Amino acid sequence: MKTKAFIMDEKSIKRALTRISHEIIERNKGIENLVIVGIKSRGVPMAKRIVSIIKDIEGETVPYYSLDISMYRDDVNNVGSININEESEMDVKDKVVILIDDVLFTGRTVRAAMDAIIDQGRPRKIELAVLIDRGHRELPIRADFVGKNVPTSRNERVTVHIEELDGLNQVLIQE
Ligand SMILES: O=P(O)(O)OC[C@H]1O[C@H](OP(=O)(O)OP(=O)(O)O)[C@H](O)[C@@H]1O
Numbered sequence: 001m002k003t004k005a006f007i008m009d010e011k012s013i014k015r016a017l018t019r020i021s022h023e024i025i026e027r028n029k030g031i032e033n034l035v036i037v038g039i040k041s042r043g044v045p046m047a048k049r050i051v052s053i054i055k056d057i058e059g060e061t062v063p064y065y066s067l068d069i070s071m072y073r074d075d076v077n078n079v080g081s082i083n084i085n086e087e088s089e090m091d092v093k094d095k096v097v098i099l100i101d102d103v104l105f106t107g108r109t110v111r112a113a114m115d116a117i118i119d120q121g122r123p124r125k126i127e128l129a130v131l132i133d134r135g136h137r138e139l140p141i142r143a144d145f146v147g148k149n150v151p152t153s154r155n156e157r158v159t160v161h162i163e164e165l166d167g168l169n170q171v172l173i174q175e
């Protein structure tokens with residue numbers, strides 16, 4: 001794949017996650033009843049960073065979980081059963097769940113993540129934070145918190161590299 005553009009560097013990713021963290025706190029008037037859920041793979045380190053930024057601001061650690069939705073995808077040949085990772089049962093009943101992912105594209109991953117969460121209990125609300133919204137939704141899903149809106153064509157790919165998984169922090173458009 002050829003890189004067509006550099007969209008974000010380490011500093012701009014950090015600024016975006018800091019702003020999103022402030023917005024989450026502001027929108028929810030604090031952190032009471034919040035639960036943060038990172039979607040694997042890159043939503044997980046992003047979620048941890050947001051938890052850490054919120055702790056710096058509010059002085060408390062918000063509960064957080066990672067979620068593997070591969071079994072819930074409707075466009076993968078896999079009608080399999082529920083499989084939240086075995087690490088933890090998520091306590092989401094009556095909580096405000098903040099879902100975190102790196103890229104929002106068709107919305108199918110988020111749809112699957114919402115199914116997985118609701119199977120664990122009835123949250124009071126689910127909100128969505130993404131680093132990149134690249135458009136091309138196939139479902140009526142939108143993000144509440146967006147790092148950057150990046151217009152793309154369908155055949156492009158937005159690639160997010162996060163240090164914890166990839167050794168560096170950057171966002172690229174590739175084709
Ligand atoms: O809105 P959607 O069309 O569902 O696309 C967005 C999803 O696609 C990416 O994951 P991908 O399936 O490419 O796997 P990855 O996490 O290994 O990159 C990305 O991390 C999002 O989770």
Ligand SMILES: O=c1cc[nH]c(=O)[nH]1
Nearest residue numbers: 103105156157158159
């Ligand atoms: O461009 C895209 C599409 C799906 N998932 C990504 O991470 N990038």
